[in-house]
Amino acid sequence: MTEFAELDTPCAIVDLDCVERNIRTFQEYCDEHDIALRPHIKTHKIPDFALQQIAVGAKGITCQKIGEAEIMTDAGIGDILITYNIIGARKLARLRTLADRIDLLRVVVDSETVARGLSGAFADGQKPLEVLVECDTGAGRCGVQSPTETANLARVVDALPGLKFVGLMTYPPNGGMTKVETFFRDAMAKCANFDLECPVRSSGGTPDMWQAHKAPVVTEYRIGTYIYNDKSVMARGGCLEEDCALRVLTEIVSLPAPGRAIIDAGSKALTSDLFGLEHFGYVVGHGDVTVKSLSEEHGILTFDPATQPFEIGQRLQIIPNHVCVVSNMFDYVQLCRNGIFENPAFVAARGKMV
Amino acid sequence: MTEFAELDTPCAIVDLDCVERNIRTFQEYCDEHDIALRPHIKTHKIPDFALQQIAVGAKGITCQKIGEAEIMTDAGIGDILITYNIIGARKLARLRTLADRIDLLRVVVDSETVARGLSGAFADGQKPLEVLVECDTGAGRCGVQSPTETANLARVVDALPGLKFVGLMTYPPNGGMTKVETFFRDAMAKCANFDLECPVRSSGGTPDMWQAHKAPVVTEYRIGTYIYNDKSVMARGGCLEEDCALRVLTEIVSLPAPGRAIIDAGSKALTSDLFGLEHFGYVVGHGDVTVKSLSEEHGILTFDPATQPFEIGQRLQIIPNHVCVVSNMFDYVQLCRNGIFENPAFVAARGKMV
Numbered sequence: 001m002t003e004f005a006e007l008d009t010p011c012a013i014v015d016l017d018c019v020e021r022n023i024r025t026f027q028e029y030c031d032e033h034d035i036a037l038r039p040h041i042k043t044h045k046i047p048d049f050a051l052q053q054i055a056v057g058a059k060g061i062t063c064q065k066i067g068e069a070e071i072m073t074d075a076g077i078g079d080i081l082i083t084y085n086i087i088g089a090r091k092l093a094r095l096r097t098l099a100d101r102i103d104l105l106r107v108v109v110d111s112e113t114v115a116r117g118l119s120g121a122f123a124d125g126q127k128p129l130e131v132l133v134e135c136d137t138g139a140g141r142c143g144v145q146s147p148t149e150t151a152n153l154a155r156v157v158d159a160l161p162g163l164k165f166v167g168l169m170t171y172p173p174n175g176g177m178t179k180v181e182t183f184f185r186d187a188m189a190k191c192a193n194f195d196l197e198c199p200v201r202s203s204g205g206t207p208d209m210w211q212a213h214k215a216p217v218v219t220e221y222r223i224g225t226y227i228y229n230d231k232s233v234m235a236r237g238g239c240l241e242e243d244c245a246l247r248v249l250t251e252i253v254s255l256p257a258p259g260r261a262i263i264d265a266g267s268k269a270l271t272s273d274l275f276g277l278e279h280f281g282y283v284v285g286h287g288d289v290t291v292k293s294l295s296e297e298h299g300i301l302t303f304d305p306a307t308q309p310f311e312i313g314q315r316l317q318i319i320p321n322h323v324c325v326v327s328n329m330f331d332y333v334q335l336c337r338n339g340i341f342e343n344p345a346f347v348a349a350r351g352k353m354v
Numbered sequence: 355m356t357e358f359a360e361l362d363t364p365c366a367i368v369d370l371d372c373v374e375r376n377i378r379t380f381q382e383y384c385d386e387h388d389i390a391l392r393p394h395i396k397t398h399k400i401p402d403f404a405l406q407q408i409a410v411g412a413k414g415i416t417c418q419k420i421g422e423a424e425i426m427t428d429a430g431i432g433d434i435l436i437t438y439n440i441i442g443a444r445k446l447a448r449l450r451t452l453a454d455r456i457d458l459l460r461v462v463v464d465s466e467t468v469a470r471g472l473s474g475a476f477a478d479g480q481k482p483l484e485v486l487v488e489c490d491t492g493a494g495r496c497g498v499q500s501p502t503e504t505a506n507l508a509r510v511v512d513a514l515p516g517l518k519f520v521g522l523m524t525y526p527p528n529g530g531m532t533k534v535e536t537f538f539r540d541a542m543a544k545c546a547n548f549d550l551e552c553p554v555r556s557s558g559g560t561p562d563m564w565q566a567h568k569a570p571v572v573t574e575y576r577i578g579t580y581i582y583n584d585k586s587v588m589a590r591g592g593c594l595e596e597d598c599a600l601r602v603l604t605e606i607v608s609l610p611a612p613g614r615a616i617i618d619a620g621s622k623a624l625t626s627d628l629f630g631l632e633h634f635g636y637v638v639g640h641g642d643v644t645v646k647s648l649s650e651e652h653g654i655l656t657f658d659p660a661t662q663p664f665e666i667g668q669r670l671q672i673i674p675n676h677v678c679v680v681s682n683m684f685d686y687v688q689l690c691r692n693g694i695f696e697n698p699a700f701v702a703a704r705g706k707m708v
Binding site: 354 | 362363364365396418419438439441442444445464465467468490494495496497498499605607608609610611614616618621622623625626627628649650651652654666667678679682683684685705707708
């Protein structure tokens with residue numbers, strides 16, 4: 001096997017046909033169910049892919065970091081939701097600059113402290129900053145804890161200079177469609193008591209992407225991983241192996257003992273993310289081989305010592321457990337079509353910490 | 355607490371006094387025990403720190419990737435050991451170019467296949483490539499499995515055009531000093547039967563750094579983590595909290611519920627490396643607080659709900675579990691002295707996959 005002989009290992013290869021199919025298929029699902037799609041670019045961090053997602057029908061994009069949003073704005077994207085509490089004078093100044101450059105910038109808040117910071121930065125703005133209240137519907141990360149808290153915070157937000165409350169946002173727990181439906185409906189009713197409408201009800205997550213329509217209250221869906229997919233999505237039944245667009249191309253560098261092979265991809269390529277799975281990725285075409293452990297630049301494969309499926313220099317493709325963190329390890333991903341390497345794509349927002 | 359107010363979070367801060375002390379202290383230990391020190395630059399990936407390690411007394415450096423070695427060569431370092439099986443025409447050509455640029459380049463092999471590839475690239479060289487045979491003394495990664503295999507491979511290497519066998523290399527298992535001593539002594543005797551000397555006997559590893567002298571056969575010690583240290587070294591008794599030079603500076607962005615705080619450092623900053631530990635880092639000054647879980651850009655801290663030690667916007671320093679992978683996430687680290695930010699240092703070899 002001398003796949004992609006022109007590429008040096010380890011590298012991340014991305015199948016363009018698969019990317020385009022993944023983008024199109026979920027867009028069609030959202031269109032069918034009348035859900036606005038707002039892809040999260042944290043997975044690919046590549047402006048061209050974000051533009052492609054919009055060209056196929058996405059309403060806008062989601063970012064987690066101001067630095068990501070700045071890069072997407074530079075690429076001409078004008079509708080961005082940052083699903084993160086933005087605090088501190090430096091970040092707020094950058095947020096304001098960003099808002100003045102694009103058509104629509106939205107952010108989330110889950111506390112009055114965060115809302116007051118935003119207000120301070122936007123009180124003298126040309127247009128108000130649109131704000132969603134983040135709700136904890138069971139995932140246990142950020143978010144207000146109840147519909148009552150949601151409405152109380154919405155009222156605070158809407159009264160603050162420079163801010164406009166426009167709705168609700170959540171990152172739901174796995175299988176949490178009913179929880180989202182119940183929480184959002186209740187929160188909307190409580191907001192209505194304050195004469196506040198919630199035109200935007202934003203949910204998301206790849207694990208339950210095909211169940212998005214089961215929370216009909218949701219108007220907008222945020223999703224990142226679906227563009228590449230990974231072992232975790234496969235394991236949860238969200239995609240098939242052929243839907244996994246990003247693979248780490250690696251090479252066997254050592255066969256030190258029966259039942260053990262060493263590859264040139266370790267935790268600095270595949271990362272240690274288990275994401276609820278066992279072991280560190282899926283070896284394409286070798287379902288009986290385990291990526292047992294990783295050190296920084298080595299991966300240890302184990303297999304039945306009675307077999308010797310490998311030779312030194314042989315290339316393998318690994319579907320990572322969690323593709324979003326893996327794509328963030330590479331300065332470039334290698335774009336391929338029909339098994340042929342086309343060109344590298346710069347992962348422009350890689351490593352944007354702020 | 356408004357520490358390092360001029361820095362935006364999350365970022366990696368590096369205390370220069372601590373770095374200098376860590377470099378000096380282990381150099382003194384090696385000098386005392388007459389062990390040549392060859393620091394592994396995979397931890398910091400910063401040429402200035404490598405030059406400092408050499409200025410204080412290191413014999414040369416260790417790299418894992420050709421790309422790392424190229425950057426260190428550009429910085430003027432002329433003595434490099436790459437502890438990795440280098441295979442494939444592209445990498446071998448780069449290795450040869452590198453060898454022609456510096457005084458001393460050494461590599462390791464653990465198979466005849468790898469040795470023959472190196473020979474092909476160096477057969478017409480000005481000087482032979484110095485080669486160590488990598489030995490698996492119990493860590494179960496790369497390496498030949500026995501002293502007999504070692505000697506057999508050494509004989510093959512030394513007979514190949516363009517190569518010169520110069521000794522043994524191992525990355526030992528934790529607490530494996532006796533194993534290294536026994537394996538190396540036996541391998542040297544078996545090599546002597548073939549009239550082959552092993553002037554270089556290279557071992558390494560931060561976990562057992564203070565035990566290096568207990569394998570007196572070892573002439574050279576490779577060590578990376580010691581420059582920064584981390585929670586894993588602390589947990590194994592190798593350093594104290596004040597010896598941990600790199601910390602991730604992070605900010606509380608949400609206090610959604612009693613006993614839970616959310617920070618702006620997730621798996622794209624702290625990584626998911628557990629390294630045998632529980633949880634995802636040590637919160638300086640808050641030993642009773644747990645970094646319970648990470649998503650990509652959020653860290654979830656948990657603590658006794660009866661207490662509320664934090665406020666939104668408060669800054670915390672996290673000592674990561676495994677600093678080598680964390681430093682590799684950041685394009686820059688922020689250099690500090692006496693609690694004052696001095697300047698950023700470019701992590702020049704960050705993300706060098708090849």
